[in-house]
Amino acid sequence: MTMRISSKTIFDVGVNQIGSLQNAVSKTQQQLSTGRRNLTAADDPIATARALEVTQSKSINTQLVTNRSNARSMLSLETVALASSTSILQDIKTLTVNAGNGGMTQKDRESLAVELEGRLADLLGQANSSDGVGGYVFSGYKSTTLPFSPTATGASYQGDQGQRELQVGSTRKVPITDSGSSVFENNVTGNGNFVTGPDPANYTRGGSGIISPGSVKDATLLTGHNYQIDFQVVPATAGTPKVTTYTVTDLTLNQPVPPAPVPAVPQPYTSGQSINFDGLQFEIKGDPADQDNFTIAPSTRQSVFTTVTDLIAALRAPGDGAAGQASLNNKLNQAHMNIDNATDNLLSVQSAVGSRLKELDYLDSSGDDLNLQYAATLSDLQDVDTVKAISQFTQQQTMLDAAQKSFKSLSGLSLFNYIS
Secondary structure: OOOOOOHHHHHHHHHHHHHHHHHHHHHHHHHHHHOEOOOOHHHOHHHHHHHHHHHHHHHHHHHHHHHHHHHHHHHHHHHHHHHHHHHHHHHHHHHHHHHOOOOOOHHHHHHHHHHHHHHHHHHHHHHOOEOOOOOEOOOOOOOOOOOEEEEOOEEEEOOOOOOOEEEEEOOEEEEOOOOHHHHHHOEEOOOOOEEEEEOOHHHHHOOOOEEOOOEEOOHHHOOOOOEEEEEEEEOOEOOEOOEEEEEEEEOOOOEEEOOOOOOOOOEEOOOOOEEEEOOEEEEEEOOOOOOOEEEEEEOOEEOHHHHHHHHHHHHHOOOOHHHHHHHHHHHHHHHHHHHHHHHHHHHHHHHHHHHHHHHHHHHHHHHHHHHHHHHHHHHHHHEOOHHHHHHHHHHHHHHHHHHHHHHHHHHOOOHHHHOO
């Protein structure tokens, strides 16, 4: 049986086939020009969905890179301010040592006080360091508020206790600032456990006793109480030398130390001899006057600005004579300890900032590895195999050329060509 094919059928089939081949060639050409295997989601729905997820993860990782850069910038600003503040405190420490020179006159000490005022202003400037974007490094969450304002007793903190943070990893936030209170005000006084000091009236009584900062002899015996050491002096008489004794009173319990029937038994005083009780140990040197007293209290927290302001006031106080020199030395001893504690606190904060910067380096390295991994995954999901695509394009183009030539020949067949 012979099947008849109309001219219309021949044309329709030929056109459709050529159109399909042209579409295939065009798609392959687009793949080659874009470098993408999947031009639409319909080409590979699963790969397209997975590529979207990976692209989003890659974008997040890129944002984290930016966050780490911003965090490093802020922490670097803080590092500079902390290093400068530490250097200033070291200068103040040197001036404090110089102030203890017994050969200095009141005029010399006034010169040191003026120099210390300059150092205090420098330190305040570092505490008010700008973050470079209209805010301040040490103001906590109140970033646009000036952290410290000078006062008669040092400086007043205007910020809060907050630590600003940035998301620098998928599950990690890093503090990028420290509050001015924790950096410049969180300094223990004395030796960290207790503070020794003279009664200011010792100077007016003419006493020249100097008390050491002391240390802890037995931590298990510490009470955290307030104590007072009172001196009694019996003047020398003919044939009888002067006798100096002292008693220790626990002011918290209002009883003598060690507990004894009232009145407490006075202890003989020897200059420089160690005094020990309730786990404490310290020495008193010099010649205390009758009714002179010294106090021992638990350590507290003190602003470094208060420490320097008190030091300046101590240098300007009368310091001539044995009593004046003793009063000055007592205040200098306190200043030495408090400056050392403030320096230690600054170094501790510097160490913490350095640890955060080191962590950012590790996170950067990890982020770079993730970027390489994401790029490789996206390449597997999206990128076209160039060699395969070129081979396919050549094959499709050959087929299209053949189809066009055959269609031309076939469309030229007509019975009228053979009728004379």
